[in-house]
Amino acid sequence: MSVNTLNGERKLKTIGIIGAGQLGLMLTEAVHGAGARTVVLDPDPQAPAGRAADERIVAAYDDAAALEELCRRSDAVTYEFENVPGSVLIPLAERYCIPQGFRPLYDSQDRLREKDNARSHGLRTPAYAAVDDEASLRSAVARIGLPSVLKTRTLGYDGHGQAVLRTEADIEKALPMLAVPCILEEFVRFDYEASVVLVSDGRRTIHFPIGRNVHRDGILDLCAVPAEGMDAALGARMAAESRRFMEACGYRGILAIEYFVRGDEFYFNEMAPRPHNSGHYTIEGCTTDQYRELAHYLLGMPLEEPRLVAPTVMKNILGQDLAAAEAVAAEAREGVFVHLYGKSQSRPKRKMGHITFVGMTAPEYEAAWADRFVK
Ligand SMILES: Nc1ncnc2c1ncn2[C@@H]1O[C@H](COP(=O)(O)OP(=O)(O)OP(=O)(O)O)[C@@H](O)[C@H]1O
Numbered sequence: 001m002s003v004n005t006l007n008g009e010r011k012l013k014t015i016g017i018i019g020a021g022q023l024g025l026m027l028t029e030a031v032h033g034a035g036a037r038t039v040v041l042d043p044d045p046q047a048p049a050g051r052a053a054d055e056r057i058v059a060a061y062d063d064a065a066a067l068e069e070l071c072r073r074s075d076a077v078t079y080e081f082e083n084v085p086g087s088v089l090i091p092l093a094e095r096y097c098i099p100q101g102f103r104p105l106y107d108s109q110d111r112l113r114e115k116d117n118a119r120s121h122g123l124r125t126p127a128y129a130a131v132d133d134e135a136s137l138r139s140a141v142a143r144i145g146l147p148s149v150l151k152t153r154t155l156g157y158d159g160h161g162q163a164v165l166r167t168e169a170d171i172e173k174a175l176p177m178l179a180v181p182c183i184l185e186e187f188v189r190f191d192y193e194a195s196v197v198l199v200s201d202g203r204r205t206i207h208f209p210i211g212r213n214v215h216r217d218g219i220l221d222l223c224a225v226p227a228e229g230m231d232a233a234l235g236a237r238m239a240a241e242s243r244r245f246m247e248a249c250g251y252r253g254i255l256a257i258e259y260f261v262r263g264d265e266f267y268f269n270e271m272a273p274r275p276h277n278s279g280h281y282t283i284e285g286c287t288t289d290q291y292r293e294l295a296h297y298l299l300g301m302p303l304e305e306p307r308l309v310a311p312t313v314m315k316n317i318l319g320q321d322l323a324a325a326e327a328v329a330a331e332a333r334e335g336v337f338v339h340l341y342g343k344s345q346s347r348p349k350r351k352m353g354h355i356t357f358v359g360m361t362a363p364e365y366e367a368a369w370a371d372r373f374v375k
């Protein structure tokens, strides 16, 4: 995508990305596919998107001068993670093109604010209460009951900063968590988890087919689409309420929402205004993917409603499964797409890649593939 043509020379548009992890890597690939460039900012010089991007800035996420430099080099700027501080981003959003703005980050950076916001826009959430000290924890437990989940209000990811409270002993053990503000949530005995990714340009909102998610140790393990066991009416209601929520909040760009499903009801768990791990499957499983639609939004191109190509399963590859994933890649099987992020350090529980199985249902995956990976 070019801005202008001067003597045959084309000035390509540049998308700035705060963060250069795997989401930034896949967004970079989509931006390149649209004929534009990327510049990424990340404190880690080895970060996955750093090698793929056209330019990179190695700096901390709260380095105001570096973020301004990123904005200066970009036609539009986005972020691949939630914890960019408002103190830095708000002033920049006034002077540069950051089309998603700070609002969706602000609303998602604090679990209490996030749930208040979801509720005030009509989404059902699990019961919750703010907890700041032992007394407020005890009164929250008295109201919400056990088991329940204590979470830090900010900076949690992949299940970090969470404790399930089942007994009095668990409450005692969790007290040190109260050094920072927390939230206590009802433990939802869900039938399954689901998520939806949406992209809006303010005129049109599209959404990707809903995925059914399995987490292990608080980390996404599998995403299967269509969401098996979800009846069509529930799926349509979840999609419609998600679209209405995004539009009512006035968000632009990309938004992922995670839900707990129990019976014919669903509960908002959390949201993220960035591409989502559960949306990796869209790259091969849909006619257009979450990165491409975000890229198109950022480049001012029209959005396209996605369609599922075939039943698809996405398996996250953590450090402990990297060797198995490399073996699968070497087999070059039809419909099996192995993505490795090129991280130089592999650790158990670190996201190293993912595999997308197109033309496969969750039971077929369980029967034919699940045994290849660490249980
Ligand atoms: N209230 C709850 N009831 C039951 N299970 C829960 C609850 N809250 C969280 N969990 C379980 O823990 C997982 C991670 O929780 P959550 O999504 O809040 O955290 P996170 O660390 O922000 O995760 P991520 O950013 O990776 O999605 C959920 O997907 C779910 O499996």
Ligand SMILES: [Mg+2]
Residues within 6 Å of the ligand: 258, 269, 270
């Ligand atoms: Mg989550």
